[in-house]
Amino acid sequence: MSQDQDHFRDSIGTIKEDGKRAWVFPKKPSGKLYTYRKYVSYVLLTFLIASPFIKINGNQFLMFNVLERRFNIFGFPFYPQDFHLFVISMIIGVVFIALFTVAFGRIFCGWMCPQTIFMEMVFRRIEYWIDGDRGAQMRLDRQEWNAEKIRKRALKWFIFFIISFIIANVFLAYLIGSDRLIQYITDGPAQHISTMVSLLIFTAVFYFVFAWFREQVCIIACPYGRMQGVLLDNKSIVVAYDHKRGEAENGRKKWRKNEDRAALGHGDCIDCFQCVNVCPTGIDIRNGTQLECVNCTACIDECDTIMEKVNLPKGLIRYASENEITKKEKFKFTPRLKGYTAVLVILTGVLIGMMFLRNDLEANILRLPGQLYEHKEGNIISNVYTYKLLNKTTKAVENVHFELISPKGEIKLVRHENFDVEPEALAEGTLFIEINASALSGDKNNLKIGVYSNDKLIETTTARFLAPRSYK
Ligand code: SF4
Numbered sequence: 001m002s003q004d005q006d007h008f009r010d011s012i013g014t015i016k017e018d019g020k021r022a023w024v025f026p027k028k029p030s031g032k033l034y035t036y037r038k039y040v041s042y043v044l045l046t047f048l049i050a051s052p053f054i055k056i057n058g059n060q061f062l063m064f065n066v067l068e069r070r071f072n073i074f075g076f077p078f079y080p081q082d083f084h085l086f087v088i089s090m091i092i093g094v095v096f097i098a099l100f101t102v103a104f105g106r107i108f109c110g111w112m113c114p115q116t117i118f119m120e121m122v123f124r125r126i127e128y129w130i131d132g133d134r135g136a137q138m139r140l141d142r143q144e145w146n147a148e149k150i151r152k153r154a155l156k157w158f159i160f161f162i163i164s165f166i167i168a169n170v171f172l173a174y175l176i177g178s179d180r181l182i183q184y185i186t187d188g189p190a191q192h193i194s195t196m197v198s199l200l201i202f203t204a205v206f207y208f209v210f211a212w213f214r215e216q217v218c219i220i221a222c223p224y225g226r227m228q229g230v231l232l233d234n235k236s237i238v239v240a241y242d243h244k245r246g247e248a249e250n251g252r253k254k255w256r257k258n259e260d261r262a263a264l265g266h267g268d269c270i271d272c273f274q275c276v277n278v279c280p281t282g283i284d285i286r287n288g289t290q291l292e293c294v295n296c297t298a299c300i301d302e303c304d305t306i307m308e309k310v311n312l313p314k315g316l317i318r319y320a321s322e323n324e325i326t327k328k329e330k331f332k333f334t335p336r337l338k339g340y341t342a343v344l345v346i347l348t349g350v351l352i353g354m355m356f357l358r359n360d361l362e363a364n365i366l367r368l369p370g371q372l373y374e375h376k377e378g379n380i381i382s383n384v385y386t387y388k389l390l391n392k393t394t395k396a397v398e399n400v401h402f403e404l405i406s407p408k409g410e411i412k413l414v415r416h417e418n419f420d421v422e423p424e425a426l427a428e429g430t431l432f433i434e435i436n437a438s439a440l441s442g443d444k445n446n447l448k449i450g451v452y453s454n455d456k457l458i459e460t461t462t463a464r465f466l467a468p469r470s471y472k
């Protein structure tokens, strides 16, 4: 593409020359892919809204309680102690998205991103229902504030507010847990003013995003969108205009009945601008792959409808790579893809292994800082420790005590009796470990300690034991 043709890259299509916002009035999409996207959106919306309210073994299916640092992923509770698992999950997520993007471009944005789903499948459809299609929306926008415009705007903004409020509630259920949210609702907002204020702030943010900011999220705010430039190459499959076919030797040209376009050297694009009119980010896909394109497929459907009408083959705009269009190359599993896949498989294996090895009770026994050892009667050396037991399950761990597995010795709890660790709670305390000096092998000894519940070994942990040097 020459520099002349590249001028569209100098500015964003949704900003006018005077710097003001060029509001996008996309035509209502229709077609095979739009219907599939609607079905996918129903499934994803149900998943998104229901997830915080589904419980598995008493654990919320998905929860991201950042404030209390408690996370549930697919019903598995994660604590700050599981941070390594969380980090691996995040890395897997990033590699997975990178792999997908290298191979299939922004397919995630068009089909799965919550922003696109809520914008195109919820808010936009309400807008079509109230304001009508593109032409009617443009007319209404230009129209003076008469009764019709006031009624339509008030109705639309009210519904947008209600939906934003519902989304904010679901968002809060992810953050603080659905049980607590329901509790707060039953108590009434007056008793939880700060939560109510947060809820209204979230509502305002969602309202701002879906009623006004809209496609700007994908164009200028989304970090994933920014990464496209480095992830995409000529082999990536994206929503693409077949410029070879569309332009041919003599370029695109308006449709004229009974004209032999092939003989005149004109491409199959009839320059009807329907692909531009339907685009929710306001771009012309015929200019080539652009950062603004969220791969929503609306232009594919629209162009296919036009091709059908003028009796030309469908697929002038389709999922294709640049190499497929220019060199007729089919999709290849490139070395880069193989590399990403290998990393993904290894990381997933590590994560699954670590998840299975993870204990329901996590024990940490640490020597009390600043304390050395005590030499007691009968050649006994004593060290003092603090212990922390985290119960990651929703059931109490009962009748807990510690035993020294190696070397031989005795563990004495300061509280002198066995104890219970409540569900999803942390039990802390102090204990002494006493070992006969003859059983020690030096001034620094490694201990293996067993944690027992109802006399059953449920976890082992290690600790350091200090003794005088003379016992080396
Ligand atoms: S919809 Fe198809 S035919 Fe019409 S302008 Fe776009 S690419 Fe050309």
Ligand code: SF4
Binding pocket: 239, 275, 278, 279, 280, 281, 282, 283, 284, 285, 292, 293, 294, 295, 296, 297, 298, 299, 300
């Ligand atoms: S160019 Fe096509 S696929 Fe990309 S955002 Fe616009 S309508 Fe959607």
